[in-house]
Amino acid sequence: MSKKIYIETYGCQQNVSDSEKIAGMAKEIGYALCSDKEDADLIVYNTCAVRENAELKVYGNLGALKALKNKKPDLIIAVCGCMMQETSVADRIKRVYKHVDIVFGTHALHKFKELVHAAEQEHDFISDVENIDGEIHEGLPIIRGEGVCASVSIMYGCNNFCTYCIVPYVRGRERSRDKEDILAEVKDAVKNGYKEIMLLGQNVNSYGKGKDITFAELLEEVASVEGVERIRFMTSHPKDISEELLRVMSRHANICKQLHLPVQCGNNRVLKSMNRGYTREKYFGLINMARSYMPDITISTDIIVGFPGETTEEFEDTIDLLERVRYDTVFSFIYSKRAGTPAATMEDVISPEEKKSNFNRLLDVQNRICAEINDTYLNKICPVLVEGRSKTDPETLTGRTDGGKLVHFKGSDELIGKIIDVKITDPKTWSLMGEVYEQA
Ligand code: 5AD
Ligand code: SF4
Numbered sequence: 001m002s003k004k005i006y007i008e009t010y011g012c013q014q015n016v017s018d019s020e021k022i023a024g025m026a027k028e029i030g031y032a033l034c035s036d037k038e039d040a041d042l043i044v045y046n047t048c049a050v051r052e053n054a055e056l057k058v059y060g061n062l063g064a065l066k067a068l069k070n071k072k073p074d075l076i077i078a079v080c081g082c083m084m085q086e087t088s089v090a091d092r093i094k095r096v097y098k099h100v101d102i103v104f105g106t107h108a109l110h111k112f113k114e115l116v117h118a119a120e121q122e123h124d125f126i127s128d129v130e131n132i133d134g135e136i137h138e139g140l141p142i143i144r145g146e147g148v149c150a151s152v153s154i155m156y157g158c159n160n161f162c163t164y165c166i167v168p169y170v171r172g173r174e175r176s177r178d179k180e181d182i183l184a185e186v187k188d189a190v191k192n193g194y195k196e197i198m199l200l201g202q203n204v205n206s207y208g209k210g211k212d213i214t215f216a217e218l219l220e221e222v223a224s225v226e227g228v229e230r231i232r233f234m235t236s237h238p239k240d241i242s243e244e245l246l247r248v249m250s251r252h253a254n255i256c257k258q259l260h261l262p263v264q265c266g267n268n269r270v271l272k273s274m275n276r277g278y279t280r281e282k283y284f285g286l287i288n289m290a291r292s293y294m295p296d297i298t299i300s301t302d303i304i305v306g307f308p309g310e311t312t313e314e315f316e317d318t319i320d321l322l323e324r325v326r327y328d329t330v331f332s333f334i335y336s337k338r339a340g341t342p343a344a345t346m347e348d349v350i351s352p353e354e355k356k357s358n359f360n361r362l363l364d365v366q367n368r369i370c371a372e373i374n375d376t377y378l379n380k381i382c383p384v385l386v387e388g389r390s391k392t393d394p395e396t397l398t399g400r401t402d403g404g405k406l407v408h409f410k411g412s413d414e415l416i417g418k419i420i421d422v423k424i425t426d427p428k429t430w431s432l433m434g435e436v437y438e439q440a
Pocket of ligand 1: 050051164165166262264302303304333334335336337338
């Protein structure tokens with residue numbers, strides 16, 4: 001009987017992708033994936049450090065594992081990911097959470113098999129949280145999640161040092177994979193039945209620096225791989241996005257007309273203090289250029305509310321920006337102080353209550369805009385890539401439009417993995433309800 005591994009992943013797509021590699025490496029040493037931690041011989045928490053909430057959740061869940069470890073003393077508990085690259089966090093885990101066997105950082109992912117092997121042999125605490133700029137380790141096995149979409153990392157790390165962000169400290173310097181390795185992974189995913197490829201990087205637009213290839217060129221090559229029905233990518237940084245990229249997107253039918261372009265805020269003083277490298281005017285210029293190449297493009301963004309020093313008057317510029325751009329989706333966050341980043345020592349000028357009230361206002365404005373945009377989809381016929389059964393309603397299938405909008409409709413299992421036409425009959429704020437469209 002094989003041993004079992006349970007993996008819990010926090011945070012972004014990059015962590016999800018790392019967990020797929022952990023699953024792949026675990027299989028090579030005899031661990032099959034399981035979905036209930038009670039059944040596991042090895043539990044891995046792959047952590048996120050971007051905001052404090054995510055960290056608190058990890059501490060809470062780790063504390064709760066103590067009882068399980070008491071019941072099953074041979075259980076191995078490993079904690080990895082971005083939090084482990086923060087020295088104070090790794091030390092705290094060692095000091096307070098004595099039931100944890102292994103901690104390893106983002107730079108030690110490729111050593112997973114040896115670390116587990118060591119834990120199986122001895123009962124000492126095992127730690128590998130070295131802080132290095134980062135390397136690239138090709139050839140790690142991957143067990144992808146079920147479904148029709150495969151994520152492929154094209155680069156790791158970040159060099160931007162936005163003043164609020166911990167990522168450059170925990171993921172190391174920007175480094176791009178070789179084009180050949182990326183294309184081989186894409187072809188392999190297609191061979192295994194995946195229809196949609198999501199290219200991942202903290203800042204995909206700086207892919208290829210020092211390699212004589214741009215992101216736009218890479219994208220064009222991925223679009224030409226036989227069998228790739230859809231391609232998306234994230235995240236784009238407004239300071240690095242090129243017209244060449246927009247041109248490539250507009251030229252290829254299988255590159256989805258969707259852009260995630262985090263703006264973070266709409267006020268020029270705050271943007272400067274965040275070290276974002278663009279102004280709101282430059283950002284509006286990019287949005288206009290994207291829409292001139294692709295009038296129907298869907299655009300999403302990330303916003304931070306309550307950055308230190310931001311006044312409510314300055315926050316009004318963010319509201320104004322939302323009204324002007326009219327995003328399809330906004331991921332909004334209240335600023336979370338990250339030790340060691342420049343913003344951590346900057347002073348607040350408004351109270352937490354005022355930040356919360358600004359945040360709620362932003363949600364109200366954006367919900368209204370989302371609903372207004374989705375209403376324009378009524379009676380439209382949209383090509384939808386069918387992803388599977390809805391988790392909440394087994395009668396219903398779910399899929400996405402080219403622009404990434406979630407669509408729910410009734411249909412049979414044979415449709416899963418296909419791109420079919422769906423007529424939108426009932427747009428909601430967060431998704432679109434529809435029916436399979438059959439031409440008369
Ligand atoms: N506080 C709040 N949000 C943050 N993000 C990054 N760092 C912080 C922080 N300290 C947000 C940014 C980024 C997204 C992934 O997370 O909006 O684009
Ligand atoms: Fe963080 Fe800025 Fe890098 Fe994005 S671009 S990961 S926000 S430092």
